[in-house]
Amino acid sequence: MVVNRIEQKCIQKGLRMTEQRKVIAQVLSSSHDHPDAEKLYRRSNAINNSISLATIYRTLKLFSNNGILEKHEFKDGKSRYETVYKDHHDHLIDIETGKVIEFQDEEIEKLQEKIANKLGYNIINHRLEIYAVKKNK
Amino acid sequence: MVVNRIEQKCIQKGLRMTEQRKVIAQVLSSSHDHPDAEKLYRRSNAINNSISLATIYRTLKLFSNNGILEKHEFKDGKSRYETVYKDHHDHLIDIETGKVIEFQDEEIEKLQEKIANKLGYNIINHRLEIYAVKKNK
DNA sequence: TTATATGCAAAACATTTGCACTTGA
DNA sequence: TCAAGTGCAAATGTTTTGCATATAA
Numbered sequence: 663m664v665v666n667r668i669e670q671k672c673i674q675k676g677l678r679m680t681e682q683r684k685v686i687a688q689v690l691s692s693s694h695d696h697p698d699a700e701k702l703y704r705r706s707n708a709i710n711n712s713i714s715l716a717t718i719y720r721t722l723k724l725f726s727n728n729g730i731l732e733k734h735e736f737k738d739g740k741s742r743y744e745t746v747y748k749d750h751h752d753h754l755i756d757i758e759t760g761k762v763i764e765f766q767d768e769e770i771e772k773l774q775e776k777i778a779n780k781l782g783y784n785i786i787n788h789r790l791e792i793y794a795v796k797k798n799k
Numbered sequence: 800m801v802v803n804r805i806e807q808k809c810i811q812k813g814l815r816m817t818e819q820r821k822v823i824a825q826v827l828s829s830s831h832d833h834p835d836a837e838k839l840y841r842r843s844n845a846i847n848n849s850i851s852l853a854t855i856y857r858t859l860k861l862f863s864n865n866g867i868l869e870k871h872e873f874k875d876g877k878s879r880y881e882t883v884y885k886d887h888h889d890h891l892i893d894i895e896t897g898k899v900i901e902f903q904d905e906e907i908e909k910l911q912e913k914i915a916n917k918l919g920y921n922i923i924n925h926r927l928e929i930y931a932v933k934k935n936k
Numbered sequence: 937t938t939a940t941a942t943g944c945a946a947a948a949c950a951t952t953t954g955c956a957c958t959t960g961a
Numbered sequence: 962t963c964a965a966g967t968g969c970a971a972a973t974g975t976t977t978t979g980c981a982t983a984t985a986a
Binding site: 754767770774777779781787788789792793796797798 | 893921928
């Protein structure tokens with residue numbers, strides 16, 4: 663199996679590459695949506711059924727802590743994950759389908775900096791999510 | 800007891816005003832922070848100890864569904880509630896103290912409209928949270 | 937009167953953890 | 962070799978729910 667992008671990052675970070683992590687890395691690399699733990703479990707388990715849900719959670723946390731994944735908590739109860747090899751972006755969530763659209767807007771970023779600054783704060787992180795429905799239906 | 804602002808809204812919406820709801824309405828009216836269910840339970844229970852946590856949750860949901868409260872899920876695990884008699888605003892959360900600062904910025908609102916529009920969507924809702932630390936410490 | 941609300945305890949749900957066993961380097 | 966990772970099942974923390982009882986209108 664060709665070493666995928668996420669596995670590369672793991673090696674680079676010095677993480678021990680177990681069979682399970684390789685599979686999870688592979689699944690994440692080929693997932694272009696924003697899957698939750700359960701979905702990742704099902705996808706991974708289909709490849710290697712010796713992968714438990716506990717390991718999925720432990721691995722997701724490990725990858726997040728190492729900046730390999732980003733964890734999002736949209737308003738649907740469960741956390742969802744996304745690989746980070748893109749530039750920073752925010753999310754628009756289609757509340758009818760659950761589909762996530764990524765967008766970025768430099769102006770909004772700058773405005774946030776300005777606001778925090780005015781309030782006497784330095785931004786560590788932010789979350790901007792737009793919940794919306796398709797037009798013209 | 801003087802009828803408080805939230806109770807007024809309940810009456811206006813035709814909600815049945817039970818003893819419990821009156822107490823919870825009173826507690827919410829005088830809470831100027833962003834309390835979670837547990838905190839509201841403790842405050843309400845201190846006034847009338849026949850109020851259960853289940854009723855707190857049921858009442859919070861009722862009030863949210865009637866546009867009397869807003870439910871926020873910041874990144875601290877538990878939902879927090881806020882009365883809505885203010886204009887729309889977003890939140891800056893001090894990640895060291897948990898303190899919540901409200902802000903509003905017309906420009907950011909407009910930009911979001913523009914973005915959603917460009918993507919072919921109508922905004923139903925949005926969430927903008929800035930997680931930050933105090934400057935000059 | 938009676939539809940609705942409540943308290944209680946049990947359930948639900950996503951996520952975490954203790955422990956004995958396995959494995960990667 | 963052995964520190965680190967894993968599966969399993971039990972525990973966790975927040976929120977929800979079934980049911981018998983109580984209450985507002």
